[in-house]
Amino acid sequence: MSTSAGPNSTRRAKRGQYSSIACEECRSRKLKCPRAPGSRRCDRCVGRGITCNMSRPPGAARLEKVEEELSRLRQQVADLTSESRGLSLGSGQPSPPSSLTDSPFVASEVRRRVEPHFVGTTRPVFSLNIAKASLALMGVASNQEEADQYDSGPSGAQSPNTLQAAEEEPSRIDPLLLIGVDGVQRLVSVFEDEIGSVYPVLHGSHLVSRASSIYEWARLRGSARFRGTAEEKEVQLLKVVLATALVLDDPGKAKLGQELFESVENGTGRMAMHRHVDLQEIRIMTIMAIYHFFCDEELYAWRTIGIATRLLLEMGLHRRQSLLGNFVDPQERTSALSLFWCMYALERQWGLGTGLPFSLADRDIDPELPEIPPSMPYLQCLTNYGRLCSRVWEALPQFGPHSNTMSPTTASLLDRDIQNWYALVPAQFRLPPPYQPTEPTSRAARNVRTLTYLRGNHLRCLINRQHVLSTHAIITNPTQAQLVVQIAKDSIKAIVSLSKESDVYARHHAVYNPYLVSALAIVLLAVSHAPALFADSCRDDFSSAIDLVRGFSQTSAAGHRLWKSMCGLVSAHETWDAQQATGMETSQVGFQLPAGWDAVGLRDRFDPVVYSTEAHPDMSHVGVDLMGLFNAFDQSYPDVGQKGALSVQDNIPVPAFGGEEGAEMDQISQFFIGLV
Incomplete structure (x- = not known):
């Protein structure tokens, strides 16, 4: 009895061992499953021409879980080793937290607006550097360190000091x-x-x-x-x-x-x-x-x-x-x-x-x-x-002197295509004509309509801004100059209307401010070069835009750019005033004021504002001074179109980037070219 039971028990154990590693076909036949090392199909199934299905071993799921846990532990050990190595290589000071050093996207270390070193043609400060170069030729150095302090303040996020305090006490929640x-x-x-x-x-x-x-x-x-x-x-x-x-x-x-x-x-x-x-x-x-x-x-x-x-x-x-x-x-x-x-x-x-x-x-x-x-x-x-x-990017001149302009044919074609694009935009995404009664719309719909309108206007301003960069450009093509000014005025009206009718502008000021500043700059350029043509027609729109400028957040980058421009202007005026008081000849600094321009008189038209180095400028002063500058252009600058004014023959060259010797330009108005 016991003799016969022993072999049967051993045979069943062997069959169990075979079946645990056998495919479904061999398991059903209770046969050993022969297969080559690394092969997914056994020899028997290959010979019979049938599908070889391998069942999962009972402990496979548990084994996979153990391997996964082991992999996580290895990764944690590697991370800890990496962090400890970084601490040991430091110079006695603890390294920043891993969450701030591992990511290439970290912007939390310095929450201030930064600008790229490269100045492209569509950037607002593109032409502002021309003004700085011209001031250098004049011998009048703008107080750049003072202006830079206004950029050192926080921009829409936390200040670095606040961030440092937050980093010292990290929240575990x-x-x-x-x-x-x-x-x-x-x-x-x-x-x-x-x-x-x-x-x-x-x-x-x-x-x-x-x-x-x-x-x-x-x-x-x-x-x-x-x-x-x-x-x-x-x-x-x-x-x-x-x-x-x-x-x-x-x-x-x-x-x-x-x-x-x-x-x-x-x-x-x-x-x-x-x-x-x-x-x-x-x-x-x-x-x-x-x-x-x-x-x-x-x-x-x-x-x-x-x-x-x-x-x-x-x-x-x-x-x-x-x-x-x-x-x-x-x-x-x-x-x-x-x-x-x-x-x-x-x-x-x-x-x-x-x-x-x-x-x-x-x-x-x-x-x-x-x-x-x-x-x-x-x-x-x-x-x-x-x-x-x-x-538009391809058509704008990217290299060479800034006097290079887009060809009239290219500009006309682009302007027409931009207008056609806006005309083909579905009606629900376009602003209705002025003074036409409209049905109440949601905040999102109003935002979409206004942005669509401003996008088209901004592209048209980029391709037509060349017509207001100098007095000579306005005289040469007054029709196009009036066109780009009208486009800028329309953009200002759209933003002002949006701010009055809803809170969209307040919620999306970072989106709308570049369009507003660009339009303001074009109006200032036109008025500075041809006040007889543009001063009266632009005054109301300019004043409305200044009201929005007063409402800019103190941390708004657009407000900072206006503020920096005003700091540079006031700095230049003070220098000219000092030169007049000491009897210094303007030829000694390589600069001659344009005919009819009274530097001291212009400065007197500004309100007596003390421009300190506070991190947050008083934007109400910016508004007052911009209106004062507007009035000064209207009263002191030679008028285009009046008797004795500049004509087409008065060619005013624009210097290349960085400025060359002997180049002449309108030093005041060039401060606002950088905002376009």
């Missing part, structure tokens, strides 16, 4: 948990209404419908380190959306928005170094760029969107074949396509604003790329606008 579920839902809706209606970046992301569940997952997760999982990316996306919405919805909670943004920076920096990227990561970076822009940090926005654009190119979204191959699902393909064109339009906008080139060239985009679906009509308008931006 996730800032997302300070908002609450109801607040999350409301802020996501704010983002969709204010930004999603213009740039459908979140299309297809399901963030709006899943905001509550994402918040709950983040609450249960706690403050664990970012690992790049799909759930963690959803949390990161939610955080940057909420941070941007807080900037728009409640400036008093900008601190909370900044904490949300900073909690995302480190993880986003790791995304850029991943072997593979996905749409969710690109969405996060795109909204980070939008956040920078609404914080008045346009250069950071340009940098961030440039990195996101390169990741987009890696995914092949600019080619039809790769788009169709990588996104088989129609909904995912539409989501990828809308994100691509949103980034295209944003990069064009910020490239023109910073005067820096685009990362995504039009010639690299497949002309057979699928069209934007009809359900996104405004995105179609933005795409066409982006193409116009590319053409």
Whole structure:
């Protein structure tokens, strides 16, 4: 009995051993499963020509879990080793927190507006440097150190001192948990209404419908380190959306928005170094760029969107074949396509604003790329606008002396195409004609209509500004000069009307201020060079714009640019006054005042304002002085069109960048060219 039981028991054990590592076919036949090392199919199934299906061993799931935990432990050890090495290499001072040093997107260390070293032709300070060069030729040095102090203050975010104090006492509470579920839902809706209606970046992301569940997952997760999982990316996306919405919805909670943004920076920096990227990561970076822009940090926005654009190119979204191959699902393909064109339009906008080139060239985009679906009509308008931006960028002279201008044929063609673009914009996205009664519209609709109008006007100003850069240019082509001034006045009227009728301007001042400052600069240039033609017709619009200038935030970059210009003007006037008082001849400093210009009289027309080196300028003084300057131009400058005034024969050359010996120009008005 026992003799027969022994072999049977051993045989069953062997069959069990075979079956645990056998395929389904061999297991059912209770046979050994022969297979070559590394092969996924056994020899028996290959010989019979059937599918070889291997069942999972009972402990496979547990083994995978153990391996995953081991991998996490290894990563944590590597991170700790890296941090300890960084501390040991320091010079006795502790290194900044890892969340501030690992990310290439960190802007929290210095929350002040910075400008690129390269000065492009579309940047506001492009021609301001010409004025500085001219002042140097005159022997009058502007107080640049004093002016720079106004840029050293905080821009729409925290000051460095506040940030340092915050870094010394880091909060262990996730800032997302300070908002609450109801607040999350409301802020996501704010983002969709204010930004999603213009740039459908979140299309297809399901963030709006899943905001509550994402918040709950983040609450249960706690403050664990970012690992790049799909759930963690959803949390990161939610955080940057909420941070941007807080900037728009409640400036008093900008601190909370900044904490949300900073909690995302480190993880986003790791995304850029991943072997593979996905749409969710690109969405996060795109909204980070939008956040920078609404914080008045346009250069950071340009940098961030440039990195996101390169990741987009890696995914092949600019080619039809790769788009169709990588996104088989129609909904995912539409989501990828809308994100691509949103980034295209944003990069064009910020490239023109910073005067820096685009990362995504039009010639690299497949002309057979699928069209934007009809359900996104405004995105179609933005795409066409982006193409116009590319053409304007190519047409503007980029090299050589600044007297180089766009050919009349090119300028006329571009101006016509810009007008045609606006005429083809659907009626719901266009401003109604003046004085025509309109139905009440939502805040989002009013914002879209005004921005569409200002975008077209701004491009037209860029291609026609050459006609008001000098008196000679106005005399040569007064019709085009009057055209560009009228366009600038229309832009001022649109912004003033928007600020009176709604709170859109107050919520989006970072978006509208560049258009306002550019229009103001064109009006000042025209009045300074031809007051007889433009002073009376521009006075009311200029005064209305100055009222908005008074209302600029003290941390507004546009207000700082106006303030710096005024500081330079007053500094020059004081120098001239001192020279007059001491009997110094103007020839000794290589400068001769234009005929009919009374430097001391001009200075007396300004209110006696003490220009101190405070970090926050008094914007009411800026408004008073700008109006005083306007009146001074009207009364003291030689009038175009009057007897004895300048004529076409009075050629006034414009010096090349940096200034050459013997170059002559209007030193005062050139301060405002940089604002165009």
